Amino acid sequence: MRILILDDQKSARRVLKQLLSSLTYAEVVEAESLSSAKAVVDTSSVDLCLVDVRLSTDSTDRGGLEFLAYLRSQGRSIPAVMVTASTELAEVREAMRRGAQDYVLKDELSPEMLLPIVEGIRERLALKGEVLRLRQRVEKTWGTAALVGSSPAMARVRRLIERLADADAPVLIRGDTGTGKELVARALHETSARRDHPFLAVNCSALPGTLVESMIFGHERGAFTGADRKVRGHLELAGQGTLLLDEIAEMPAELQAKLLRVLEDRRFRPLGSETELPLRARVLAATHINLEERIAEGRFREDLFFRLNVVTIEIPALDERKEDVVELLGAFMADLPRKLAFSEAAIAWLVRRHWPGNVRELRNAVERLALLSDSDRVDVAVLDEIVGVQAIGGSAREVDSLAKSILALPLRLGSKLDVIERAVLHHAIETCGGNKSAAARLIGVDRKALERKWDRLSDEPPPSEPRDPPSR
Numbered sequence: 157m158r159i160l161i162l163d164d165q166k167s168a169r170r171v172l173k174q175l176l177s178s179l180t181y182a183e184v185v186e187a188e189s190l191s192s193a194k195a196v197v198d199t200s201s202v203d204l205c206l207v208d209v210r211l212s213t214d215s216t217d218r219g220g221l222e223f224l225a226y227l228r229s230q231g232r233s234i235p236a237v238m239v240t241a242s243t244e245l246a247e248v249r250e251a252m253r254r255g256a257q258d259y260v261l262k263d264e265l266s267p268e269m270l271l272p273i274v275e276g277i278r279e280r281l282a283l284k285g286e287v288l289r290l291r292q293r294v295e296k297t298w299g300t301a302a303l304v305g306s307s308p309a310m311a312r313v314r315r316l317i318e319r320l321a322d323a324d325a326p327v328l329i330r331g332d333t334g335t336g337k338e339l340v341a342r343a344l345h346e347t348s349a350r351r352d353h354p355f356l357a358v359n360c361s362a363l364p365g366t367l368v369e370s371m372i373f374g375h376e377r378g379a380f381t382g383a384d385r386k387v388r389g390h391l392e393l394a395g396q397g398t399l400l401l402d403e404i405a406e407m408p409a410e411l412q413a414k415l416l417r418v419l420e421d422r423r424f425r426p427l428g429s430e431t432e433l434p435l436r437a438r439v440l441a442a443t444h445i446n447l448e449e450r451i452a453e454g455r456f457r458e459d460l461f462f463r464l465n466v467v468t469i470e471i472p473a474l475d476e477r478k479e480d481v482v483e484l485l486g487a488f489m490a491d492l493p494r495k496l497a498f499s500e501a502a503i504a505w506l507v508r509r510h511w512p513g514n515v516r517e518l519r520n521a522v523e524r525l526a527l528l529s530d531s532d533r534v535d536v537a538v539l540d541e542i543v544g545v546q547a548i549g550g551s552a553r554e555v556d557s558l559a560k561s562i563l564a565l566p567l568r569l570g571s572k573l574d575v576i577e578r579a580v581l582h583h584a585i586e587t588c589g590g591n592k593s594a595a596a597r598l599i600g601v602d603r604k605a606l607e608r609k610w611d612r613l614s615d616e617p618p619p620s621e622p623r624d625p626p627s628r
Contacts, residue, residue: 157278158201160382163239163513168262170310172206175270181278185300190219191451194226197234207234207256209247221247224254224530235277237312286417293397300343304487305480309472313340316469321347326419328464329402329442331471334516337442338402345398350438353397361406369411370427372401379428391424404447404464405406405456416460432441439464467580473480481507484515496525499535506539578613583607 159182161169169186176182185202187193190211196202205227211219220238228236238251238259248259290391300314320327321344329337333610338357345355358371366380374389390399401407407415418424422435441464450456474481482503489496498506511517521543525534528542580599585606588594 157181157203157281158185159274160185160187160193160196160202160205162190162205162211162220162342163185164211164219165190167207168208168239171265172270175265176274179271179274182274187339190223190226193223197227197230197232202234203281204274205234206239207236209240209251209449210239212237221250221254224251224256228255234366237273237277239270243355260432288329301345302339302481303343305477306483307472307477307480309477310480313469313471314343317343317347320344320467320469323467324327324351324438325466326439326441326464327466329440330468331442331444332473332514335444335471335473336515337444337471338345338400339346340471341383341398341400341403341440344440345438346400348438350397353395353437354393355398355400356394357400357402359402361403362627365408365411368407369414373414373424374426374429376426376428379426383428389424389426391418391435391437392426392433396436398437399437399439401439401441403443403445404441405443405447409455412457413459416457416463419460419463437555474511476517478507481518484518485522488519492523492526492534494526496522496529496534499533500537501536501626502534505536509543574613577609581610581613585610612618 157179159176161172161184162170163172166188173184176184185196185200187196188211193205193207197205200559200602205223207220207223209220210217220240224236224317227236236256238248238256239262240247241262243261251259260269260273300317303310303314303317307425317340327344329340331337331340339355342355345351358368360368362368363371368517369385369591370380370387370389372389372391374387374392375383377386392394414424418435419439423432423434424435439458447456447461447465451458451461474484485503485506506518506521513520525538525542529538531538581595584595584598585592590597592606593603599606601609
């Protein structure tokens with residue numbers, strides 16, 4: 157702890173330094189004038205200032221108070237204690253107004269008077285530092301810093317979070333399973349002014365409808381069979397924080413209607429209660445389901461969708477941001493006790509691989525490698541053995557790309573499904589040299605099904621199996 161003593165009298169500085177000598181953690185710096193004190197705080201770190209009000213023999217001098225004003229003008233939150241001979245009440249009030257945390261008269265100066273003040277300030281500084289470290293850890297774990305990846309897609313997500321953080325409007329978070337929807341919701345919470353209040357999440361698909369409703373709204377004793385006590389719901393427990401309704405597409409229809417009313421009226425009623433409570437929390441929703449399809453099927457309320465969909469954050473699949481795989485590998489490895497080294501070929505294998513489970517699947521793969529790999533050096537052979545061989549390049553995405561190309565074909569070709577099916581049949585039979593049984597196995601159907609499809613789709617006979625040349 158670095159302590160600055162500001163006093164124009166050398167004897168006074170010597171007494172204070174002697175009193176502080178018993179504090180093994182204290183490093184003392186001296187200043188005799190306002191200018192020298194400014195130089196100290198401007199060029200080095202100071203944790204506490206012991207300041208005299210007057211810094212000269214001039215009775216009108218108030219250099220110590222000017223120093224306090226200077227600290228505030230520079231935005232420095234260095235705690236200060238006035239140690240002075242002045243007993244004027246007006247000066248005491250002015251010192252406190254300018255930020256002094258305590259006031260000690262030189263006539264009463266003693267270890268019993270000064271050291272507890274210094275120790276108390278030290279404890280508060282330590283607590284403040286711990287809070288700052290915890291805040292940084294939370295930001296790294298749950299804030300935007302936790303959204304690993306420098307790809308343009310992830311940069312857009314982070315920008316949206318920063319813009320929406322302090323808005324009260326609902327946000328709909330959409331993305332495939334494993335992309336990190338709850339991570340985005342927590343980042344919205346931690347980036348907002350609500351971060352000092354609770355963040356709660358309810359998985360709408362994990363429990364039966366009655367239990368989900370009770371968890372969200374709460375209930376009074378006797379509200380339903382088995383309700384033997386009063387339970388506060390997450391809408392109440394979240395307070396002024398954030399409530400995430402995960403898997404919102406699975407919410408029962410009757411509960412959707414109640415949620416819509418809550419979002420519009422900003423009030424809710426626990427089950428069995430006659431009293432309405434104000435909704436103070438911000439509500440977020442997340443889903444990997446196509447809600448537009450659910451609406452068309454009559455399984456999700458269109459008006460609730462519009463109320464939740466004020467702003468949407470779309471989280472890209474990992475296959476859409478392959479450039480982030482290396483950064484994600486580094487982040488996952490940093491959290492594991494065992495450090496692995498990946499060969500260049502192994503990294504290329506991981507980057508090219510299709511990840512249907514997205515970031516969650518990649519994390520699980522890294523953890524599995526750390527547990528099961530015999531060597532700290534990971535090559536392609538190790539990946540094939542532990543992570544599992546998969547068609548490099550992502551066959552599922554190739555099929556998607558092919559389907560899009562087929563849909564773009566001109567309509568004059570007739571039924572696009574018939575066109576592509578006929579082409580697949582022809583090439584399979586041709587590839588197998590006319591062997592219809594082998595072609596059927598290649599396609600994944602039996603021979604009779606292949607022949608029926610060919611008869612339906614083509615007026616031509618299928619390519620024939622090769623015959624042995626006649627014997628001479």
